[in-house]
Amino acid sequence: MSQSLLEEVKNRDxxxxxxxxxxxPALNVDKQILLxxxxxxxxxxxxxAINDLNLYVRxxxxxxxxxxxxxxxxxxxxxxxxxxxxxxxxxxxxxTINLLDLDEPAIAQAGIGRKFxxxxxxxxxxxxxxxxxxxxxxxxxxxxLRAKLDGEQRDRIEEVLTLIALQEQRESRAGSxxxxxxxxxxxGMLLMQQPRLLLVDEPVAGxxxxxxxxxxxxLISLAGRHSVVVVEHDMDFVRQLxxxxxxxxxxxxGSVLAEGSMEQVQNDRRVIEVYxxx
Amino acid sequence: MLWKLIREDRGGQILLAMLLLAIIAVPxxxxxxxxxxxxxxxxxxxxxxxxxTLALLALSVDLVWxxxxxxxxxxxxxxxxxGYVMGMYLMRQIGERGVYGHPELPDFMVFLSYDxxxxxxxxxxxxxxxxxxxxxxxxxxxxVFGALAFRSRVSGVYxxxxxxxxxxxxxxxxxxxxxxxxxxxxxxxxxxxxxxxLQSRETRLGLFIASAVALMLGYLLSRYIIQSRLGRVCVAVxxxxxxxxxLGYRVExxxxxxxxxxxxxxxxxxxxxxxxxxxxxxxxxxPLNSIEVVxxxxxxxxxxxxxxxxxxxxxxxxxxxFTTELPEVWLFALGAIFILVTLLLPRGVTGLLRRKEAV
Numbered sequence: 308m309s310q311s312l313l314e315e316v317k318n319r320d321x322x323x324x325x326x327x328x329x330x331x332p333a334l335n336v337d338k339q340i341l342l343x344x345x346x347x348x349x350x351x352x353x354x355x356a357i358n359d360l361n362l363y364v365r366x367x368x369x370x371x372x373x374x375x376x377x378x379x380x381x382x383x384x385x386x387x388x389x390x391x392x393x394x395x396x397x398x399x400x401x402x403t404i405n406l407l408d409l410d411e412p413a414i415a416q417a418g419i420g421r422k423f424x425x426x427x428x429x430x431x432x433x434x435x436x437x438x439x440x441x442x443x444x445x446x447x448x449x450x451x452l453r454a455k456l457d458g459e460q461r462d463r464i465e466e467v468l469t470l471i472a473l474q475e476q477r478e479s480r481a482g483s484x485x486x487x488x489x490x491x492x493x494x495g496m497l498l499m500q501q502p503r504l505l506l507v508d509e510p511v512a513g514x515x516x517x518x519x520x521x522x523x524x525x526l527i528s529l530a531g532r533h534s535v536v537v538v539e540h541d542m543d544f545v546r547q548l549x550x551x552x553x554x555x556x557x558x559x560x561g562s563v564l565a566e567g568s569m570e571q572v573q574n575d576r577r578v579i580e581v582y583x584x585x
Numbered sequence: 586m587l588w589k590l591i592r593e594d595r596g597g598q599i600l601l602a603m604l605l606l607a608i609i610a611v612p613x614x615x616x617x618x619x620x621x622x623x624x625x626x627x628x629x630x631x632x633x634x635x636x637x638t639l640a641l642l643a644l645s646v647d648l649v650w651x652x653x654x655x656x657x658x659x660x661x662x663x664x665x666x667x668g669y670v671m672g673m674y675l676m677r678q679i680g681e682r683g684v685y686g687h688p689e690l691p692d693f694m695v696f697l698s699y700d701x702x703x704x705x706x707x708x709x710x711x712x713x714x715x716x717x718x719x720x721x722x723x724x725x726x727x728x729v730f731g732a733l734a735f736r737s738r739v740s741g742v743y744x745x746x747x748x749x750x751x752x753x754x755x756x757x758x759x760x761x762x763x764x765x766x767x768x769x770x771x772x773x774x775x776x777x778x779x780x781x782x783l784q785s786r787e788t789r790l791g792l793f794i795a796s797a798v799a800l801m802l803g804y805l806l807s808r809y810i811i812q813s814r815l816g817r818v819c820v821a822v823x824x825x826x827x828x829x830x831x832l833g834y835r836v837e838x839x840x841x842x843x844x845x846x847x848x849x850x851x852x853x854x855x856x857x858x859x860x861x862x863x864x865x866x867x868x869x870x871x872p873l874n875s876i877e878v879v880x881x882x883x884x885x886x887x888x889x890x891x892x893x894x895x896x897x898x899x900x901x902x903x904x905x906x907f908t909t910e911l912p913e914v915w916l917f918a919l920g921a922i923f924i925l926v927t928l929l930l931p932r933g934v935t936g937l938l939r940r941k942e943a944v
Contacts, residue, residue: 388831415833427828429821436817446833448842452815500832 332403334418334503340401341366341504341534347386347396348561356382357393358561364504369530371545371569372538374558375581380538381424383558384506388421389414400504416446420502424509426489428496430482434473437481437492438464441499463499470525471495486513494525505529507537511544523547545569557581590808596891596935597808604797607633612790627786634793634861636901641800641854643881643897644890645847648807650879651888652816653843654823655740659748660851661875662755663723665865667852669759670722672772672865673706674715675783679776692774693767703765712779719856720849727848728841735837735844740826749872756870771866778860789861796857800894803850807890810843819843880919884926886933895935 315323342364349357357379364370374380385391386398389411398406404417415421429437442460445451456464468474471491476484481492490510497505507526511519519541526548529535539545549555549569557564557578565575572578591597611633614625642664649655676691685695689702708714730751734744762768781788810816821829822836830836859865868874878897885896900922907915930936 390827411827411830412833412835415831421831423828427825429817429824429828431820431824432817439814440817440821440829440834441832443833446835448815448835448838451818451834451839452810452813454814496832 331413331417334401335403336366336401338402339366340364341368342387342536343397343399344383344387345397345399347383347393347398349382349386349391349393356561357386360396360558360562362556362563364534364536367531367534369527369535369548369553370537371549371553371555372536372558373540373542373545373555373572374564377560378558379561380558381508382561384421384508384538387414387506388419412446415500415502418501418503419506420497420500420504421506422493422497422508422510424512426486426493428481428484428489428492430480432481433478434468434481434484434492435464435477437496438467438499441496443499443501467495467498470498487515487518490514490522491518494522498529501533503533505533505535507535509539509541510537511539511541519544520547587805590805590812594808594891596889596939597804600891600894601801601804604637604801608794608797611793615786615790627789630786630789630793631861632905634789634796635858636898637793637796637800638854638858638861639878639881639901640894640897641796641803641857642851643878643885643893644800644803644807645850645854646878647882647885647887647890647893648810648850649844649847650882651890651893652811652819652823653840655840655844656742656745656879657748657844658745658872658875658879659750659752660848660878661872662748662752662870663727663848663851664855664858664874665752665755665759665867665869666723666726667719667855668859668865668869669766669772669855670709670715670718670852671856671859672775673709673766674712675775675778675860676772677706677710678778679774682776683774691767691772693770694765697762699765706765715856719852723848723852723855724845727845731841731844735840738837749875752870752875753872756867756872759867759870767866769867771864771868772859773864773866775860775863783860783863792857792861796861799853799857803853804890804894806846806850810846811890815839815843877919880923884922884933886935886939889933889935889939892933892935896933899934 315325340363342362344360344362347357347360348355360379360383372380382391386393387406389406389409392407400406400417400419406414409417429440432440439456442463444454468477471494473488473492473495476488481489484492490513494510510526511522514522523544526535526537537548545555546569552568554566555569555572556566557572559581564581565572565578591601611625611630614623615627615630617624619626642660646657646660649657679691681688683692683695685692687695690699694702709718734747739747758764759766760769766772775783777783778788781791811819818829818834818839822834822839826836881896881900882893883896884900885894886892900919903918903922904915907918926933932939
């Protein structure tokens with residue numbers, strides 16, 4: 308080790324490798340799979356929240372995940388976004404990016420966006436500012452200090468404002484929005500981020516039926532360009548999202564209970580048992 | 586360029602205008618004959634200058650507490666460190682005029698039978714070295730402290746407690762004679778700064794003006810940060826830290842840099858404070874002092890910057906008045922002000938003047 312370090316220092320024709328920032332490998336989805344979760348397990352104080360979970364999300368897919376309370380849905384999102392470390396297993400973003408090596412900001416910058424269960428926006432800032440901060444741009448402190456919006460970025464914010472129907476509220480404090488509007492703003496912030504993978508935790512909680520329909524439409528329109536993983540309790544909404552041919556995954560006690568189209572899943576005997584009891 | 590920083594900041598415009606006015610008016614009024622009704626005595630000039638340095642300290646606290654949500658109960662430590670650095674320079678300026686007449690060693694070192702200057706006292710005979718150290722010493726301490734605390738995600742009340750512990754530990758350390766900073770007597774008996782006598786009217790005016798300018802620069806620098814996208818990220822971190830993380834911001838770095846900058850501002854404030862009050866001792870590290878600063882900011886109005894200045898000036902004026910007129914009542918009055926403001930004016934005194942929609 309010390310020998311190699313010495314050689315390294317003696318080699319003066321390039322920057323020492325320990326001074327070079329670790330380079331993030333580019334996303335690679337050659338195999339059409341964007342997210343690999345394999346053999347994940349995590350327990351909190353003896354409670355097995357995730358138990359040998361295996362899940363693959365295809366590039367551009369819209370995937371619905373359902374499951375009773377405590378099935379590990381939110382914990383799974385916590386692992387993908389770097390908030391929780393699993394006890395064992397692996398999580399890869401594409402074939403090259405090991406999610407378990409990265410922390411939350413690095414994972415966000417790699418292209419994974421997350422919407423929380425409870426709408427989480429920056430209440431004190433205006434709608435416009437909320438979107439501005441979500442924009443993909445250098446995140447280092449000094450770049451942020453000097454950052455200015457250019458015309459293209461303004462157009463992008465306008466575009467998202469229109470999409471989430473908050474043009475009129477652009478100058479309002481996000482804290483003054485209604486619950487549904489906050490949900491939309493948070494979705495808008497995710498759209499600004501332009502992530503490759505969107506994790507959406509219960510997006511329609513507290514929304515009216517109309518708003519639900521619009522949310523479903525929006526999420527469906529996003530699939531293709533982005534991969535979208537939706538965790539939801541509301542069965543009508545999941546039915547609407549999954550349609551006939553999209554995959555639905557049922558989680559139970561921290562692992563995958565069933566996977567298939569909505570119809571298959573609904574007729575699966577084990578799923579019925581878990582949901583209805585025996 | 587400068588105007589852009591305060592274009593939408595009414596309170597800041599008024600504050601800066603008043604400071605400019607004070608820079609011009611105070612020397613003029615001080616120059617009037619002493620029986621003139623508008624005459625400002627020189628000791629009042631020094632008092633005003635002291636208030637301004639405390640206002641700068643309050644400003645630095647508002648930057649981290651108001652905008653980043655870090656309730657620091659130890660900012661007095663950075664202020665006192667800046668003060669000690671300046672004190673070391675002023676001690677070295679005394680030279681042979683000390684009681685023991687030693688050409689190099691300050692009196693307390695002669696008394697404690699030191700043979701030569703400790704290594705960390707070297708260089709402080711140079712003013713410019715001192716100026717750099719005034720910012721560097723608090724800055725480095727804040728950087729190291731912040732790097733440890735923010736990386737390990739200590740926040741909220743736990744962070745407040747360890748900032749408190751930091752200043753308490755420094756106080757205990759500085760009380761020790763072995764530290765080489767004069768023990769519980771601290772550093773005092775200063776003679777002159779840059780060759781000008783500290784007792785003279787002109788030097789007092791100069792220090793007053795320097796304090797006012799430092800406060801203005803500190804204000805503009807804080808505004809520059811608050812106005813930038815970094816300022817909005819600060820508010821974002823304050824209100825929803827994990828959201829900011831999931832958007833890709835390195836929360837700990839944002840906190841670290843702003844905290845360090847704020848500590849440097851506090852250090853400058855301390856360095857300007859010491860020549861005007863003529864002494865620095867370990868009591869400046871007392872946790873109570875740091876808590877008082879937070880009270881000033883709360884009274885003035887948190888997260889406005891100018892509110893911190895207003896709060897610092899108001900409370901310190903009240904303190905001066907009470908401690909001369911009704912000394913035993915002061916602490917009760919301070920407590921009462923804090924409770925009343927928290928209950929009745931959650932946005933502070935300046936919140937009364939702000940329009941509703943601005944909030």
